[in-house]
Amino acid sequence: MSELPPGIKLEKEDDKIMTLNVGPQHPGSGHMRIIVKIDGDYIVSCDPDPGYVHRGEEKMAEYRNYITNIPHLERPVIHDSCNILYPYCLGVEEILGLEVPERAKYIRVIASELNRCVYTLYWLAIYGIFLGHSTMFMWPTGDRELLIDLLEKLSGARVTHAYFIPGGVRNDMPANFEDVCIRQINYFEKRIKQYDSIFYSNPILKSRTIKTGVLAQQDAISLGATGSVLRASGVDFDVRKKEPYDVYDNLDFQSNTLKSGDSYARSKIPWLDMLESCRIIRNALEKIPKSGSVRVKLKPNPKAGNVETYKRVESGRGSLGMYIISNGKPEPYRVKISVGSFRNLICLPYLLKGEKLGNMPAVYWSLNYWPVEADR
Amino acid sequence: MVDISFLVISVLTVVCAIASLELRSLIYGSIALMGSLLGIAFFFLLLDAPFVAMFQVAVYVGSIAVLILFTVMLVKRELIFTKIEDPKRKYIGVGLMLILIVGLGSVIMDSGLKSISTHSAPIDFNEIGEDFLTYYWPALVIMALILSSSITGALVLARRENIENEQHTN
Amino acid sequence: MSIIAPRFRLGYFIKSLLDNVFWIIILLTLIGIPAIQVVLFFIDLPVIEGELLTPFLALTWLADPSRTLPIIKALMQTDFFKIAVFPGFGFAALLAAGTIFIERKLLAKLQLRVGPFYCGKLEGILQLMGDGLKLISKEIIIPAKADKPIFWAAPLLFVGAAAAFISLIPVSPGWVIADLDVGLLAFFAIIGFFPIITVLASWSANSKFPFIGGIRALHQMVSFEIPLILSLLGIVILTGTLNLSEIVESQSNFPWIIFMPIGAIVFFIAMLAELERIPFDLPEAESEIVAGWLTEFSGMMYGLVQLGSYLKLYAFAAIFVVLFLGGWNGPMIMPQFPQEIITEGIELGPISVTIPGLPLFTPEMINGTFWFTIKTIGVIFFILIPRGVFPRIRIDLLLHIGWYKLIGLAFVNIFISLSLLYSGVLGPGGMM
Amino acid sequence: MLATLVGEIINGYDNILMMFGFAIIATAPALLLSKMISPKRRNNPIKFLPMECGQVPKGEGRTHFMMQYYSYVLMFVVFDVMAIFLYSWGSTILNLERTSTLPIIVFLGIMFAAMAYALYQSKRRNIW
Amino acid sequence: MIEITSMPIILIIILGTAGVFLPIISIIQKKTISSTLYWIISLTALLFSIFYVVYRLISSDTLSTFSEDVLTIDLLGNLFAISMLLVAILTTVGSLDFIRKKSHSSIYFSLILLSTIGMVLVAYSTDLIMLFVAWELMSIPTYVLAGFLKKNPSSNESALKYFLFGALSSAIIIYGISITYGLTGSTNITEVIRIFSTIDAEMLPLSLLAISMFIAGFGFKMGLVPFHMWLPDTYEGAPPTITALLAAGTKKAGFAAAIRIIIIGTIALNFDWMVALGIIAIMTMTIGNIAAILQKNLTRMLAYSSIGHAGYILIGLSTYPLSNIGLQGSLFHIFNHAIMKCTAFIAITGVLIAIKTTYIEKIKGLGIKMPITALGFTISLLALAGVPPLNGFWSKLMLFGAALDAGSTYSWMYWLAIAGVLNSALSLAYYGWIIRKMYFEGEKITTIKEPRSIIAVMIFSILFIVGIGVYPEPIIQFTDKIIFQLTMFLS
């Protein structure tokens, strides 16, 4: 949290302060508005104003049964649809008492890691274009095709997969999928390693992002940041490690942390995670049972008792939890989605205060924020 | 006799000079001032002083006018467009201007200047540089001192002073 | 039906076409013909083979195709041809259009894309024309409280200033529009106009984002003007002239980039900043300030600003070539024009025809233009490449680079050239 | 006619103006044409509001002033003069003795000192 | 080409090095460096240069005047150089306590040094370009210095007015220079003198135009009457130490330039400007002194008194070719007035530091509160009024004597003397009023701690004023030599 330079006062001299509406129709805001007050080149205050894409997903979930909720609940982050369904499926499995087959667990891990990469590439592309690096927009969007192709082979849809289901996954891996996956993941890993020289080692990028928007470790914890933002500040918190779900405890991977907590570290952590994801996928493809069921057969309209559960997973934007309350009806009584985006957005006013206007997109998008997910 | 380019340029210069003082908007006034300065530069070209003409354009239009424009833009919008002046004072000013033009003009018309014309070759601009570095070199050094004092002074004036006794704080 | 898209009516369309035609004819007769007459009254008509070109003569020569060449040749010597076509506007606009196309294809290749592809069958070569047509047919929207005169004039002035800049460039021996004794200073004088135009355009739009962009552009251009000016002083010290043609001639043995690589680098970086190219495109930083000072420009006004900026790009690249890469100097690759064609004529089957007026261009001129164009395209390539490689820089870092690093390097360059001069390596009595 | 009348030299310079004028005359028809053939639908006042990201504009669009970097503009005015002054020296250095480089060295020395102070002041963003 | 070892160049080197490097030192400063260091450096440079000038003056007796170069080393220049350096030293010494709590003290001292170079070079320059450039070097730092107290609205307002009129004056000067250059084809004053003596009759109106431009241009700095409107505001609003510099330094540089260009440069046309200068002199001293009576503020009153003194000095200038003693008296009075005004304003600085105001009503009992400052102030005021044992008396005596002397040729010159004497009597009234306020009114109050730097200045000036008043012979001798040199040159 950088201090305001001592020469600049907060909103006292009115004619010096200019209010800029960054968004909602702005190439640098996503579907939200940031009300930025600037004094010259410095931001004196910043007020994020989300809610332009609010859809009431939580309320909608109360009128649909456990199965038909699935296509809806993935809408907030269609780029990361496997991961947002993951805690829902885990929770429903717990309240319905379903036992997921081992092969399905591995497939789930593979799909969610692939989807994490897809999301991260999309995020990275936008980060690139926010920094004015058009190549960094085009390359990740292109390389994303590799993974989307894999996911499409697996689930039959390119983005809105609706693949996870309580009790397993919808369908088994197609034949030959392992080989194609290994081949494309290897190539993909080679590709994203090339981002280093053009993006992460680029001196101009480093000069722009290092030491901007520094989130200290204590602040990160007290503001409740999660995911890459938290890990960039030096807190080693990864749900996959700390609270392993499905088969993550069987797999060999590590959670990446960086100490500095600036925009650069926040932008680098997802990239390191992508490399880690490639490792996880390869590992999972080695350990996956070669055959077996992938889905538990469900009753048409499953009902649960008066139970409640909270499950969380590590999504592309940090810990993503779902709190499901059932009151014995086919529909859940309440589905509360706790997303990383919103928790990271809380850091924005603290980080932007006293920064330069040119740092605004760099800091804002490095928070790993997805407007639609935050609005739900 | 004068020729047409001279007439055009002098009309441009004089009209722009009057406009720079009389236009309601300060921004347009600055643009008119730029026009007047450009007109002077054209005069310099007419007088075979290309080096000075280009210096005039580069320094006056390229930097002084930019600074003026920039400072005008700082001023609140109302102030750019208001023009406070006394009508009485204005009439006196116009009278003064006319008296000056007529008086000085008649002085000059009567003097021996009107017969002067030249057929000698124009000055090569390299002589200016030679002047600078030989005869006038102390003036060049003094010029550097002027520029340095003006920049230090202007920076000291223009900076904000919100920090008390800042020399000891950093 | 929606209100947004009213129904197309053929009658209205034809009526508007007829209206336009009518007005064009009226205006041409009322203004165009008198203007042409006035122009004819004032300009000197060319003298061809000892005779003044009258319309009658021109027509008779047009009737005999073999005798049109002298007319063309005479026309090529006029200032108007120079301004409108060859070293001037036409040539520059052609190169600028080529630059836009090359930029799009090159960037697409670098980003593993295809780029313009379908328009014009051959790799999208007509894409630019299509974009132009689209821009022309778009509505020009001017913000309500904008300062209309400045807002309308700014794109035109931008193009005009860029064109004035082009007039300084010597393309090949003798082919320069304005051959000035103080050409280099005129260059500095002209680039001083761009910040003013930019900041006025941004001010006139009465909107926040353009104003921030314009102020940024002002700071950027103004700050990089000084390293730009200082980096060229070394050449002036060694050649002792400010005339651009003479500077080119002085490089017949070595281009100055060999002796002044630092100056060339400083000039190149400052040039990128003056051109507002990535990584220095802060005035148009779309993620912070929507499109910078271009935000409120729409339709063809935007198109003109783009045209102006690409003309400026060409002009800067050409200045770089002229000052550092030896301009038109290069090995002679054009064959000499066969003398027998001039003396004996061409054998066209059974008859032999003598064509007066050949050769249209001397081989030196064609050779010089060739080398100049090749070098310019090379420099343009290097101007374009960073767009695919670098992110945008921040304004304070930019100013820091300009004021702290580049000015220091420019002074290093000056002292290098001074020491070269005083040690006798270059300059009078030296290698050249 | 004598060869050295006043105003001979302007001949090279009017071409610049003509080029400027030609460019404007050549490109202005594009604007006119666009004005003629483009659709005109003036029924929507919101269309003519300045860009404010979809919000209704608040406040004055022109009052913003980037004070933090004003020092650089001030410095430009002074150092631009210095830079072009150097050209009057650079273009004649071949005609001069070596000792006459000394004044320019002094000139540069003084300007360097001023520049060092000015840059130091400009770098401290918190005072601008 | 002027030698690099000649005296003005050495002065530029000494003062310029210090002036340019003071800001650099402020960059690399540590917390321990206070404004005292800058004070010491600039004082050292100034002392060194004044000793150097005096040394050169003593060591070489055969000095030429009005060389063909841009700068000359003659006695006239030396006199002005000494007086201006002295003023700069007094100002610098007096500034220590004033500037100690302010920021940017390095720039403050640096600009004083640079301005001093300008003043000194104005006195030495014999080329119009050099004079103009030196004039600007003198002016531009003082524009900044006048507005140095940025939080004080009056300081800023005074600086803005000073800047506008100063810029106008330099614009008019350069216009005058352009006409002179056009008439003579040269910028060297030697050449100008030579060509003006053989000027055509039809060019005469033009040359008069040039002279009137010069009178107007220099008159703005000198504070002559039609051009004096900025002066009270500026003197009141500017920091009092800077006011001392303006009143005692730049004003005197204006006189130096006027003597160089108007009095000597256009000596051939002296009958034309003589009347104009005489009328301006009478107007100036009358208006200045009458306006001074009405003032309630010490600074403003002294500003008007400064205008009045410009009138006295102009008496000598207007009588020059008729009576040598006039110019001699002018030079002597310039020297005296520099010291006296400087002392007075620095005393006011002391008052301002101690009791934060300069209204005449508020300084009751100052004689008890701040005895030394009050004593110095009193002495300087008495000297300004021309009370006999002090130095002002002698110079005024010479000026009025010159007017009487010249009156034998032109009878209207008597009026100059009469106006001068009457004005002196008038001025004694308001000076006396201040002295009465200080010593004879007010209650019993304990003493206030006086700033030490002010005390130093006061003690020095008391000694100086009284010393010259008692024994004015050396200075008069010196001015005599200057006049002799000029006469030799002109004949």
Added chain:
Amino acid sequence: MGTASGIIKALNSGIKHIAIKRFTLRYPEEKLKFVGDGYQFDPVSGVGVAGLKGRHILFHDKCTGCQLCSIACEGIAEAISMVKVNEKWKQNKKSIMPQIDYGKCVFCGLCVDACPFYALYMTNDYELSSFSKEGLIYTPAQLQVKPNIEQDAEIKIDDRGATHG
């Protein structure tokens, strides 16, 4: 120095990519090849068969008009409505069959999961665009048609990068 080498590294990397093969699918000319014939479901084992979730295909001879697909879609998109058909099938007494509005369908495939009679599958056809909203509503007769599509492009990876070919 680090800055300079970083800049050179970035430039080098950029220029190298000029020679790498494009990774662009020229869509109307070439189309991606998908796994299998589309998403199918085996209600016996309760597991789907991997494939693209494109436009549905309805086997009229198997559809019983049980409305399970419509019920499944109710909470999701309400894209499926049951309409009367003129044909008579013996397993479909009521002669109602699903009609799908592709303006609403989200292609989740849960209707396929719901169909116990192997009657509703999904195909590889995804080019469904239409000029009117009415054109997006596919009647049972239209759903019956087996799409005829050519898809041949696949991601190929070699030394000079990945391409579609």
Added chain:
Amino acid sequence: MNNTLIDFVIVSITLLSIGIYGLAVKRNAIRMLFAIEIIINAANLNLISFARFLPHSSGQTLTLFSIAIAAAEVAVGLALIIVAYRMYKNIDIAEFRSLKG
């Protein structure tokens, strides 16, 4: 091109008069600065025309100095105006009333 010296001097005198008129009438600090610039330019025009007709090079030299000095003056002057604007929120020197006598 057969202009004589007097033409240029007449233009210069006209500009001088306009400048003095501006200084006498206007009370806006920036406009007064404009007027001063116009006067300086009139002087420069005078200098250059004399330098051309003499012919002599010092006039051009002095013009260069004068332009440079004008730049320095403008820098200081605009800094002062900015300080005044910050303090008074106005640039009209008739509105500055802290000093009166």
